[in-house]
Amino acid sequence: MKNLEAALHLRGETRFVDDLPEPEGTLYAAVFVSPVAHGRIRRLDTREASGRPGVRAVLTARDIPGENQIGTIQPDEPLLAETEVHFAGQPVALVVADSPGAARAAAGAVRLEIHALPAVFDPREAYEKGLLIVPPRSFVLGDVEAAWGGCDCIVEGTVESGAQEHLYLETQAALAVPGEHRSMRVVSATQSPTGVQRAIARVLGVGMHAVHVEVERLGGAFGGKEDQATPWAALAALGAVHLRRPVKLVLRRQEDMRFTGKRHPYVSDFRLGLKSSGEILAYEVTFFQNAGAAADLSPSILERSLFHATGSYFVPNLKATGISARTHLPPNTAFRGFGAPQAMLVIEGAITRAARALGIPPEVIQEKNLLREGDGFPYGMAARGCRARRCWQEAIDRYALEGRRRRVEEFNRTHALQKKGLALMPVCFGISFTNTTLNQGGALVHVYTDGSVVVSTGGVEMGQGVKTKIHAVAARVFPIEPALIRVESTSTLRVANTSPTAASTGTDLNGKAAELACRAILERLREVAGAELEARSAGQTGGGNTAPADIEIAEGRVTRKGTPTDLTWRSLVAAAYTRRVSLSAQAHYATPGIWYDRRREKGEPFAYHVYGTALSEVTVDCLRGTYEIDGVWAVHDLGPSLDLLVDRGQAEGGIVQGIGWLTLEEVLYAKDGRLMSRDLSTYKVPDLHFAPRELEVHFLDDVPNPQGVFNAKAIGEPPFMYAIGTCYALFRAMQAFRPDLELPLITPLTPERVLTSLYPERLRELEQAADSASNSAVPASGSAAPAPAAAGTATRAGCRTRGVAAAGTP
Numbered sequence: 001m002k003n004l005e006a007a008l009h010l011r012g013e014t015r016f017v018d019d020l021p022e023p024e025g026t027l028y029a030a031v032f033v034s035p036v037a038h039g040r041i042r043r044l045d046t047r048e049a050s051g052r053p054g055v056r057a058v059l060t061a062r063d064i065p066g067e068n069q070i071g072t073i074q075p076d077e078p079l080l081a082e083t084e085v086h087f088a089g090q091p092v093a094l095v096v097a098d099s100p101g102a103a104r105a106a107a108g109a110v111r112l113e114i115h116a117l118p119a120v121f122d123p124r125e126a127y128e129k130g131l132l133i134v135p136p137r138s139f140v141l142g143d144v145e146a147a148w149g150g151c152d153c154i155v156e157g158t159v160e161s162g163a164q165e166h167l168y169l170e171t172q173a174a175l176a177v178p179g180e181h182r183s184m185r186v187v188s189a190t191q192s193p194t195g196v197q198r199a200i201a202r203v204l205g206v207g208m209h210a211v212h213v214e215v216e217r218l219g220g221a222f223g224g225k226e227d228q229a230t231p232w233a234a235l236a237a238l239g240a241v242h243l244r245r246p247v248k249l250v251l252r253r254q255e256d257m258r259f260t261g262k263r264h265p266y267v268s269d270f271r272l273g274l275k276s277s278g279e280i281l282a283y284e285v286t287f288f289q290n291a292g293a294a295a296d297l298s299p300s301i302l303e304r305s306l307f308h309a310t311g312s313y314f315v316p317n318l319k320a321t322g323i324s325a326r327t328h329l330p331p332n333t334a335f336r337g338f339g340a341p342q343a344m345l346v347i348e349g350a351i352t353r354a355a356r357a358l359g360i361p362p363e364v365i366q367e368k369n370l371l372r373e374g375d376g377f378p379y380g381m382a383a384r385g386c387r388a389r390r391c392w393q394e395a396i397d398r399y400a401l402e403g404r405r406r407r408v409e410e411f412n413r414t415h416a417l418q419k420k421g422l423a424l425m426p427v428c429f430g431i432s433f434t435n436t437t438l439n440q441g442g443a444l445v446h447v448y449t450d451g452s453v454v455v456s457t458g459g460v461e462m463g464q465g466v467k468t469k470i471h472a473v474a475a476r477v478f479p480i481e482p483a484l485i486r487v488e489s490t491s492t493l494r495v496a497n498t499s500p501t502a503a504s505t506g507t508d509l510n511g512k513a514a515e516l517a518c519r520a521i522l523e524r525l526r527e528v529a530g531a532e533l534e535a536r537s538a539g540q541t542g543g544g545n546t547a548p549a550d551i552e553i554a555e556g557r558v559t560r561k562g563t564p565t566d567l568t569w570r571s572l573v574a575a576a577y578t579r580r581v582s583l584s585a586q587a588h589y590a591t592p593g594i595w596y597d598r599r600r601e602k603g604e605p606f607a608y609h610v611y612g613t614a615l616s617e618v619t620v621d622c623l624r625g626t627y628e629i630d631g632v633w634a635v636h637d638l639g640p641s642l643d644l645l646v647d648r649g650q651a652e653g654g655i656v657q658g659i660g661w662l663t664l665e666e667v668l669y670a671k672d673g674r675l676m677s678r679d680l681s682t683y684k685v686p687d688l689h690f691a692p693r694e695l696e697v698h699f700l701d702d703v704p705n706p707q708g709v710f711n712a713k714a715i716g717e718p719p720f721m722y723a724i725g726t727c728y729a730l731f732r733a734m735q736a737f738r739p740d741l742e743l744p745l746i747t748p749l750t751p752e753r754v755l756t757s758l759y760p761e762r763l764r765e766l767e768q769a770a771d772s773a774s775n776s777a778v779p780a781s782g783s784a785a786p787a788p789a790a791a792g793t794a795t796r797a798g799c800r801t802r803g804v805a806a807a808g809t810p
């Protein structure tokens with residue numbers, strides 16, 4: 001089946017927050033933000049802004065009736081800055097006006113005097129200065145120190161990975177409508193309706209029962225609306241409470257890019273020790289996570305990096321340390337994979353280095369160390385139903401690795417300036433929130449007297465198809481035409497205390513809850529059917545007793561002991577109503593068997609793992625640094641799909657999004673911490689032409705997963721990480737051109753970086769020339785002489801990056 005919303009999207013009829021009919025009297029909000037990365041507020045003057053035409057209010061921290069705090073994990077995030085600002089783009093004041101234009105114009109008239117303070121953008125530097133979000137945390141298995149001695153080869157290095165902009169199509173948005181008795185109804189583009197509800201209650205100083213949050217769907221989220229939809233909803237509510245009018249706040253694209261956090265850039269130091277056979281004996285890794293200015297979800301994201309530090313491999317001796325560094329960037333946040341992609345990129349980089357050192361193909365190392373059934377993860381859980389090796393072997397066979405390798409070698413022999421590269425990427429991803437508490441879902445199901453059904457759950461639709469899958473679940477339990485079933489919006493009134501729709505668990509948690517609720521109603525209906533048939537046959541001869549077990553409801557009709565009766569779904573539902581039997585059910589699902597002990601860093605944190613292997617092939621133009629992705633072919637452990645088209649879309653979309661992160665997408669901050677890549681002319685995402693020319697995902701459908709809904713596995717995030725293989729295929733192609741070089745392990749591998757990596761000598765020459773030129777000719781103050789392009793230095797989310805455009809001013 002197609003995603004239930006596909007037709008709406010195609011016809012342009014889907015309504016997002018900004019498309020909703022506006023209640024009478026709606027006002028519009030705009031946000032004034034800090035122009036600097038770090039500073040003390042000397043004076044905040046809103047008088048001029050308040051006097052602008054159409055302005056109804058300019059609100060600051062002082063106008064917050066409750067607590068000026070929206071931090072989820074830690075209380076370190078004020079809604080509006082009070083005494084200090086900690087990143088460029090931090091909200092300082094809220095302007096509410098008669099039109100969005102008037103609000104923005106007035107926001108431009110807010111005056112802020114700031115005493116600038118030194119800012120830190122590099123996570124290593126922040127660590128050295130003791131600027132941490134949480135204390136460092138380590139996962140340990142075996143004894144790395146003792147293991148180094150037994151290694152034939154030890155490689156060390158650093159992997160840097162860049163940030164990633166979520167670029168959801170619908171920007172952050174909320175509409176807050178004040179109600180009676182200090183209540184507030186908020187339509188928010190959030191993955192976490194309860195999170196928004198909680199934050200608004202806190203900010204307004206009211207109980208959560210006074211705040212109703214509703215979400216129809218999101219125009220994409222990718223983790224960017226798990227925590228970061230909250231401030232905008234809370235600001236809209238703040239405006240609404242002051243003015244007693246509905247207030248809408250919708251960020252523009254540039255604002256959204258400048259104000260919100262991204263995928264965390266990481267700088268990671270590794271050390272990998274192996275036998276000459278390629279067997280891994282020890283791995284030590286330290287992740288420096290660039291968290292930005294507030295905790296947001298960073299500690300949880302770092303935790304997942306630790307969980308996935310060893311990727312798909314069994315590593316007998318491990319020490320993985322995570323450092324969450326507080327810097328002066330917008331708080332970085334959840335993004336598909338949630339810290340796992342950053343970690344897996346490192347171990348694959350280490351393997352790439354080790355393969356070069358040992359003179360063996362990386363696949364030999366990968367294959368030798370792949371997880372086997374029963375292998376222990378460093379966090380104490382054992383690999384059960386482990387399909388790492390099956391996926392690996394099937395990918396090799398199905399996509400004819402040997403033949404492809406020969407063709408690539410032949411190509412590379414016969415082409416001087418173009419090189420091809422191949423890489424395999426095994427993925428193992430744990431399903432469950434690593435915060436055990438969050439692994440619960442809820443559903444509310446109503447059957448109406450005409451037989452139609454409405455299902456509400458805590459799952460938020462963001463394009464991933466959770467509604468389509470919940471629909472499929474209800475349609476499997478209720479033996480009726482699918483058209484009789486509707487999946488409703490997500491509302492904190494219908495399903496309370498929801499977990500964010502995240503960690504790929506949306507369908508697992510909410511689908512299971514929906515299944516339980518539907519089954520509860522069906523069970524009641526079976527009893528009603530028994531009683532009804534009993535009553536009907538009581539007057540006739542031959543009427544026997546009808547146990548509910550004899551009753552079956554299939555294809556919209558009731559059968560008794562296999563014989564069709566005249567009871568239809570509809571008449572049965574009507575009979576239940578007449579007999580005063582409830583046609584509604586609420587259900588709650590909590591993933592069984594999971595636990596985690598943070599003191600020992602051991603437990604059973606995941607319900608199960610998803611496995612898979614992808615093969616990537618690329619061609620690099622080593623004269624220009626440009627490249628093409630010839631293909632990505634994957635074998636993916638899914639189980640029987642609830643909806644094949646949706647799952648295929650998730651896998652393909654995840655792969656292309658992952659490729660974007662590692663290739664074209666480069667988040668660049670100027671030296672003062674202001675975002676330079678802040679629209680689509682400077683931030684490039686993959687388009688159709690850049691996507692792999694061949695993209696194929698083969699699902700294993702013969703392996704039921706009893707922990708999943710109808711035996712399927714979650715799919716939202718795992719395929720994203722296949723893109724790491726595409727990245728290392730690019731490395732291999734580059735290595736084929738420059739076998740003499742130890743290439744830097746830095747992503748994104750933009751064409752510029754490919755080129756500068758391939759010709760480091762030439763780059764040094766250019767930089768020296770530019771340095772001496774700028775030393776001899778210092779531009780006069782006030783003249784806007786552009787810096788030479790090759791000499792510009794920008795902060796790539798904390799990493800020094802050469803060869804990019806000079807820091808611009810907005």
Ligand code: MTE
Nearest residue numbers: 220221222336463464502503504505506716
């Ligand atoms: N697919 C689309 N189209 N849009 C999205 O925003 N988010 C991803 C993934 N797939 C996303 C998506 C992320 S980050 C997660 S965690 C899951 O979907 C969340 O949904 P699920 O739990 O229902 O899989």
Ligand code: MOS
Nearest residue numbers: 223335336502503
């Ligand atoms: Mo997904 S990053 O867990 O929202």
